Amino acid sequence: MRKPDVKIVLLGDMNVGKTSLLHRYMERRFQETVSTVGGAFYLKQWRSYNISIWDTAGREQFHGLGSMYCRGAAAIILTYDVNHLQSLTELEDRFLSLTDTANTDCLFAIVGNKIDLIDEVGVKDGAKDLNDPGKTISNCDSARATKRVCLDDAMALYKKILKYRMLDEKEVPAAEKMCFETSAKTGYNVDHVFETLFDMMVPIILRQRAEGPSQTVDITNYKPAKQTQSRCCV
Amino acid sequence: MMNIKAFRLVSAIERELLMGDKDHISIECIECCGKNLYVGTNECFIHHFLLEENMSPNGKVTFSATKQRHKYLGFKKPVNELKAASALNRLLVLCDNTIALVNMMNLEPIPSGARIKGAVTFALNENPVSGDPFCVEVCIISVKRRTIQMFMVYEDRVQIVKEVSTPEQPFAVAVDGHFLCLALTTQYIILNYNTGASQDLFPYCSEERQPIVKRIGRQEFLLAGPGGLGMFATVDGISQRAPVHWSENVIGAAICFPYVIALDDEFITVHSMLDQQQKQTLPFKEGHILQDFEGRVIVATSKGVYILVPLPLERQIQDLLASRRVEEALVLAKGARRNIPKEKFQVMYRRILQQAGFIQFAQLQFLEAKELFRSGQLDVRELISLYPFLLPTTSSFTRSHPPLHEYADLNQLTQGDQEKMTKCKRFLMSYLKEVRSTEVANGYKEDIDTALLKLYAEADHESLLDLLVTENSCLLTDSVAWLEKHKKYFALGLLYHYNGQDAAAVQLWVNIVNGEIHDSTRSDLYEYIVDFLTYCLDQELVWKYAEWVLQKSEEVGVQIFTRRPLEEHQKDIFNPDDIINCLKKYPKSIIKYLEHLVVDRRVQKEEYHTHLAILYLEKVLQQKPSANGNCAEVTETQAKLRNLLQKSDLYRVHCLIDKIQGTSLHMESAILHGKLEEHDRALHILVHELKDFSAAKDYCLWSSQSKDPPYRQRLFHMLLSVYLKPGPSDCDLVPAAVDLLNHHATEFDAAQVLQLVPDTWSVQLLAPFLTRAVRESLHTKRVTQAALGLAKAENLLYKHDKIKLKGSPVRLSDKKLCQMCQSPFCEPVFVRYPNGGVVHTHCAANRHMNPNSSSPGNRT
Numbered sequence A: 001m002r003k004p005d006v007k008i009v010l011l012g013d014m015n016v017g018k019t020s021l022l023h024r025y026m027e028r029r030f031q032e033t034v035s036t037v038g039g040a041f042y043l044k045q046w047r048s049y050n051i052s053i054w055d056t057a058g059r060e061q062f063h064g065l066g067s068m069y070c071r072g073a074a075a076i077i078l079t080y081d082v083n084h085l086q087s088l089t090e091l092e093d094r095f096l097s098l099t100d101t102a103n104t105d106c107l108f109a110i111v112g113n114k115i116d117l118i119d120e121v122g123v124k125d126g127a128k129d130l131n132d133p134g135k136t137i138s139n140c141d142s143a144r145a146t147k148r149v150c151l152d153d154a155m156a157l158y159k160k161i162l163k164y165r166m167l168d169e170k171e172v173p174a175a176e177k178m179c180f181e182t183s184a185k186t187g188y189n190v191d192h193v194f195e196t197l198f199d200m201m202v203p204i205i206l207r208q209r210a211e212g213p214s215q216t217v218d219i220t221n222y223k224p225a226k227q228t229q230s231r232c233c234v
Numbered sequence B: 001m002m003n004i005k006a007f008r009l010v011s012a013i014e015r016e017l018l019m020g021d022k023d024h025i026s027i028e029c030i031e032c033c034g035k036n037l038y039v040g041t042n043e044c045f046i047h048h049f050l051l052e053e054n055m056s057p058n059g060k061v062t063f064s065a066t067k068q069r070h071k072y073l074g075f076k077k078p079v080n081e082l083k084a085a086s087a088l089n090r091l092l093v094l095c096d097n098t099i100a101l102v103n104m105m106n107l108e109p110i111p112s113g114a115r116i117k118g119a120v121t122f123a124l125n126e127n128p129v130s131g132d133p134f135c136v137e138v139c140i141i142s143v144k145r146r147t148i149q150m151f152m153v154y155e156d157r158v159q160i161v162k163e164v165s166t167p168e169q170p171f172a173v174a175v176d177g178h179f180l181c182l183a184l185t186t187q188y189i190i191l192n193y194n195t196g197a198s199q200d201l202f203p204y205c206s207e208e209r210q211p212i213v214k215r216i217g218r219q220e221f222l223l224a225g226p227g228g229l230g231m232f233a234t235v236d237g238i239s240q241r242a243p244v245h246w247s248e249n250v251i252g253a254a255i256c257f258p259y260v261i262a263l264d265d266e267f268i269t270v271h272s273m274l275d276q277q278q279k280q281t282l283p284f285k286e287g288h289i290l291q292d293f294e295g296r297v298i299v300a301t302s303k304g305v306y307i308l309v310p311l312p313l314e315r316q317i318q319d320l321l322a323s324r325r326v327e328e329a330l331v332l333a334k335g336a337r338r339n340i341p342k343e344k345f346q347v348m349y350r351r352i353l354q355q356a357g358f359i360q361f362a363q364l365q366f367l368e369a370k371e372l373f374r375s376g377q378l379d380v381r382e383l384i385s386l387y388p389f390l391l392p393t394t395s396s397f398t399r400s401h402p403p404l405h406e407y408a409d410l411n412q413l414t415q416g417d418q419e420k421m422t423k424c425k426r427f428l429m430s431y432l433k434e435v436r437s438t439e440v441a442n443g444y445k446e447d448i449d450t451a452l453l454k455l456y457a458e459a460d461h462e463s464l465l466d467l468l469v470t471e472n473s474c475l476l477t478d479s480v481a482w483l484e485k486h487k488k489y490f491a492l493g494l495l496y497h498y499n500g501q502d503a504a505a506v507q508l509w510v511n512i513v514n515g516e517i518h519d520s521t522r523s524d525l526y527e528y529i530v531d532f533l534t535y536c537l538d539q540e541l542v543w544k545y546a547e548w549v550l551q552k553s554e555e556v557g558v559q560i561f562t563r564r565p566l567e568e569h570q571k572d573i574f575n576p577d578d579i580i581n582c583l584k585k586y587p588k589s590i591i592k593y594l595e596h597l598v599v600d601r602r603v604q605k606e607e608y609h610t611h612l613a614i615l616y617l618e619k620v621l622q623q624k625p626s627a628n629g630n631c632a633e634v635t636e637t638q639a640k641l642r643n644l645l646q647k648s649d650l651y652r653v654h655c656l657i658d659k660i661q662g663t664s665l666h667m668e669s670a671i672l673h674g675k676l677e678e679h680d681r682a683l684h685i686l687v688h689e690l691k692d693f694s695a696a697k698d699y700c701l702w703s704s705q706s707k708d709p710p711y712r713q714r715l716f717h718m719l720l721s722v723y724l725k726p727g728p729s730d731c732d733l734v735p736a737a738v739d740l741l742n743h744h745a746t747e748f749d750a751a752q753v754l755q756l757v758p759d760t761w762s763v764q765l766l767a768p769f770l771t772r773a774v775r776e777s778l779h780t781k782r783v784t785q786a787a788l789g790l791a792k793a794e795n796l797l798y799k800h801d802k803i804k805l806k807g808s809p810v811r812l813s814d815k816k817l818c819q820m821c822q823s824p825f826c827e828p829v830f831v832r833y834p835n836g837g838v839v840h841t842h843c844a845a846n847r848h849m850n851p852n853s854s855s856p857g858n859r860t
């Protein structure tokens, strides 16, 4: 088996489309899925790197596995359904704590999936508005049924995550860069999400490779030692 | 889920052998070590069997067990667990919370009575840390709450090495090195008993469902997870493989690479660790033990013991391929890499790749097929042989046995579907084209190229010609027959040519041009043949078809002689006289050929020049039979004639003068006279017969072209005289004379001219001539003065230098040192550089450099 260089983990509530996103990216197709059991694993050869991508199960039953899957992750994709605000809320309430086991410099991306549904409804509603202004009530209904989650909400969550992880906003990619809206169905933006992350992970991979096979070199211990030394010299 | 037959369930111990007719006896635990099979019962007995593996005549594995002995341990308790430590010849027996050591062979307790007390369950460390081969490391879950203990067990003693307490009550344990994998009440953890560090894996309620903790390899464990998952976890607390999906009530798990086997109350299920998919389900009721022992998987109910016999991997792979499950077959084959010797694996894997390639091929998945053929290093002839008639009749190829696929040929594979057939052929074309220049083609070049030729010819593909005009290995006999069959006569000619049979090639092409056979490949085939003969080295062949090409077209045909490669002329391969002889019947050709000799090749031979001049002349005379004096327009031939007469000095002038006499070709006549240095006569003709003054002036110019200036002056004066001589009646010549003087003042000697011109001419008339003449004379004077001045100045400079050099004497004394070697001069000889430096003669010879021009700091 090829040894992966880094790990990416997809997290998010059931039915938001994690498996579909990954499938779209890896197989270039959209097809019906079954709710994931436990987790699934892909190895992506990207440039000269092997990247393992873990698809987790959103079902409550498998929630406990999340921490283990996130252990040592270099990037985590938090996925929600743009048509269900609840799925975004769940990310904060239920999934964020699972990422405690990820690497300290773990990258976070927030992905709102199923954007294609919004467009359909949006166009339909717009047309209705124009042609049939009398039916405002039904418009309201459909608008309520598909309450769109704004990208701003996702960006707000991103900033909360940084606080939670005690990361300096200036030292990590900006929210604008790390919040995406996608459609696994049409393929919209899907490659972009993965490839943006891959690009950002290259320095991490290179650093890991430089550190060699023992991945537990403690840099924090090493640095101060050097500082004292130089202080002696002065 | 598609199934595969990975295992067969085979009975290991007959029920009677174990318990006879005593129905209350049930199996509690099993251990298998080599051929030794141990069974522990609920009635506190250990049974020892010897297990023989047999191969039945139909190739199936069966087992027979022979009972060795049994031993009653003396309690009213069941035997809970058995573990063999073969290096110590000991069997570890857990019964009544105590682990006792008994002799593996006679089942007698060891004399020292060493034992471990207070154990609920135990596990052996399969990756021991001590390094002592006569010691096994045992980990127990203690009867003490939340306590784990590590022991070293020797032949006749045990020693506790560590006790650790756990955050919750442990239920199951497995060990790898210093790492314990533990099922606690609410979760699984990894615990390093050496450092005490622990790592949470995932939550699991061990009180609700029986946990499974199974070491499956170095630093990796298999655990029962929520929802019937089989979870993989490493000692680092991460998962490297996706989970497998069991049923909720799984009771045991075992590994037989690359499969994970699980047992529940109704089935044995087999999942692949490579793709996590379920591969096989075997109904098995009331099973309660599933364990693997050094690769042997044993299942047991309370009454019977069975062995899961894995089918040979190759068989499994072949089964997968037979049902076209290429992807899975390849995954399985790749997974087997580490279990099979490298050489054997490579042969096997290559064959599987090839088979897989044919499966893809049959489904017209050409891209995939190609990749598989490539990586499987397929003998291309396997592929070619699928296509009827493509392999050369002489090919010694036979398909590999056993066959790589089930198809007799392409017809069977496509079931006569023409469209599919075409696609397959197109694929083969591109495939062969790609591989023919790679190492894949080594040794089979003839088969490949011949097949390719056949495909191209049949499909009327343009690459056929490319193939034949570049280096190729097409077999002649096969290809000839095929090209004839498909009426590719032009291509056939190329093939003949490639095989050195130019005569056959040309004959074939000539037949096409003559319409005897039909092939429209080239509309310019005649030109092609001419070109071919032009470069053909075979003289005989050229002569054979010379008449034919000339008859077709005199102008084009003659190219076979006129365009021959340069280096041939030097070798005199074709004798020009033979060629001229041959061309006699073809007036256009012969002119072209002579032009080629005279103009292009500049052959300096009188005959050719005269011959050509005469041919030109005849043609010109032919063209204007009514020789009128109008020479306003000059035909192309006439221009050529004049040019030849002017430029060449080789032709026989008199002969031509004879021929030209009495015709109106005055200009030509003038040129001929000029050749005889009869300039007077020539100019006379030009001035008086032709009345072409500009021609007369031109005559003066070109006739004197390669001569010295006085010669030219003489001609101009001669012309002037012709103009000034009182001619027969007309005084028109005066303007011509004036014109000549005024426009070509520099060609004349002014003084002489002034004596010649009649006194009646006004100065005005000759003003331009005079001005030019005076200016010229002045100019000459000034230039001469300037040159004189410059020469004087130069002379002065030299004088100056000379004086300077003489000016300062060089004094040599004992104190004077050589600038180069810094030692004194001993002889009165020295070298002085222009800048004044003085050195020894030998120093100067050693170093051809001015001592001061190299920076001193660098050199000393």
Ligand SMILES: Nc1nc2c(ncn2[C@@H]2O[C@H](COP(=O)(O)OP(=O)(O)OP(=O)(O)O)[C@@H](O)[C@H]2O)c(=O)[nH]1
Pocket (backbone or CB within 6 Å): A012, A013, A014, A015, A016, A017, A018, A019, A020, A021, A031, A032, A033, A034, A035, A036, A037, A056, A057, A058, A059, A113, A114, A115, A116, A117, A182, A183, A184, A185, A186
């Ligand atoms: N319209 C639309 N449907 C989608 C999209 N992505 C996924 N779906 C559908 O949403 C459903 C759930 O998709 P999955 O990919 O299985 O969701 P999941 O996040 O993997 O769910 P779990 O495995 O249970 O955690 C499926 O019916 C998909 O077809 C999308 O972009 N647009």
Ligand SMILES: [Mg+2]
Pocket (backbone or CB within 6 Å): A018, A019, A020, A033, A034, A035, A036, A055, A056, A057, A058
């Ligand atoms: Mg899923």
